[in-house]
Amino acid sequence: xxxxxxxxHLTWRQLWAETADHLGDAxxxxxxxxxxxxxxxxxxxxxxxxxxxxxxxxxxxxMTARRRAGEPLQYVLGSWAFRTVELMVDRRVLxxxxxxxxxxxxxxxxxxxxxxxxxxxxxxxxxxxxxxxxAAELSIEGTTVWGTDASHDALExxxxxxxxxxxxxxxxxxxxxxxxxxxxxxxxGDVDVVVSNPPYIAHGDDEVAADVLAWEPHDALFSxxxxxxxxxHIVEHARHWLRPGGVLLLEFGHRQGESVRQLLHNHxxxxxxxxxDLAGRDRIAHARR
Numbered sequence: 001x002x003x004x005x006x007x008x009h010l011t012w013r014q015l016w017a018e019t020a021d022h023l024g025d026a027x028x029x030x031x032x033x034x035x036x037x038x039x040x041x042x043x044x045x046x047x048x049x050x051x052x053x054x055x056x057x058x059x060x061x062x063m064t065a066r067r068r069a070g071e072p073l074q075y076v077l078g079s080w081a082f083r084t085v086e087l088m089v090d091r092r093v094l095x096x097x098x099x100x101x102x103x104x105x106x107x108x109x110x111x112x113x114x115x116x117x118x119x120x121x122x123x124x125x126x127x128x129x130x131x132x133x134x135a136a137e138l139s140i141e142g143t144t145v146w147g148t149d150a151s152h153d154a155l156e157x158x159x160x161x162x163x164x165x166x167x168x169x170x171x172x173x174x175x176x177x178x179x180x181x182x183x184x185x186x187x188x189g190d191v192d193v194v195v196s197n198p199p200y201i202a203h204g205d206d207e208v209a210a211d212v213l214a215w216e217p218h219d220a221l222f223s224x225x226x227x228x229x230x231x232x233h234i235v236e237h238a239r240h241w242l243r244p245g246g247v248l249l250l251e252f253g254h255r256q257g258e259s260v261r262q263l264l265h266n267h268x269x270x271x272x273x274x275x276x277d278l279a280g281r282d283r284i285a286h287a288r289r
Contacts, residue, residue, distance in 0.1 A: 009051035012037070012044070015060060022064050028073055032063045035077050072215055083133045087161050092153040093127040094220050099277040100197050103251045103284050104133040106275070107195040110247045114192055117142040121187070121241070123179050123196035123234060125149050126220060128158030128172075130195055135168040146173045148182035151219065179230075180237050187241060194238045197251040202227035227253055228263070235263050242289040250285040257282030 012033060019029035034044050036059040037052065066076045074080040074095045079088050082096040083104060089095060111118040111134065118138065122131040125147030135145045149155050155174055162169045175182035201208060201221045212221070223230040231252060238248045248269065252260050257274045264272045269287035277283035 011049050012052055013048040015052050019060055019064055032060055036060045070211055072211055082129045084136050085132050087127050087129055089127055093157045094216055096129045099283050104130045106249050107193050108134055108137050110193050111138055119144045119191050120193045121146045121191050123148055124198050125158050126154050128161045132161055132165055135171045143171045145171055148175045150178040180241055190243055191241045191246055193247050195249040196234055198230040199223035200227045200253045235267050239289050246289045248287050254281035260285045
């Protein structure tokens with residue numbers, strides 16, 4: 001970076017402008033500057049004409065280089081907001097997306113209807129986005145949230161995120177293993193809500209964005225020749241873990257709605273609904289045992 005104020009020091013405003021020129025995006029440039037300086041929105045607005053340190057300039061330069069090389073913004077920043085929580089994210093986990101915020105909201109709504117106690121299981125928790133949102137937004141009293149993942153790397157990220165949740169973190173249980181195998185047997189038949197954003201992309205799908213293929217963990221993206229292998233497993237086994245009337249919520253690919261609906265009907269679920277994402281495309285399945 002070059003330039004500076006009258007006394008030779010680069011200001012936040014100048015660093016922002018130069019970073020925006022390099023990236024072609026003023027918002028991304030601002031987020032990088034705020035991250036490098038540890039500034040919230042109010043601090044940012046009141047510090048624009050303050051000088052920045054060489055350490056901050058070096059960090060912004062490094063982040064800019066990573067972004068220009070194609071690395072997703074969320075990984076460059078190292079964190080991303082999801083509903084009410086701020087999540088650490090890196091290449092060990094998927095980037096949290098708006099449609100998954102909807103999925104978490106449906107799970108929270110279902111669990112919130114229960115008066116005295118509620119058990120929520122988030123299968124394939126990744127960064128912990130859904131599990132942590134449930135713990136953060138549900139009552140502290142009577143809530144237990146399980147997050148399972150077969151990836152030990154992902155669970156490390158989830159544990160780090162849970163550590164920053166405060167009192168609600170006491171209600172989170174993180175367990176290693178594929179899907180329901182990670183859960184203790186005494187939960188069988190006693191779960192109120194099973195929720196999952198499982199892998200649902202078919203191997204060889206040519207519509208997957210290049211940056212997703214290059215940067216995000218493939219074991220959290222791909223699931224068999226039709227993308228439904230993991231969804232089939234969850235649908236088949238969830239009914240043995242849910243209590244009578246318990247709810248299963250699944251995210252899936254926007255062209256898989258009818259297949260998922262049929263799968264749920266074939267396994268005896270009732271009140272099956274296929275719900276849209278923010279773009280109006282089929283995205284979330286809701287069904288009861």
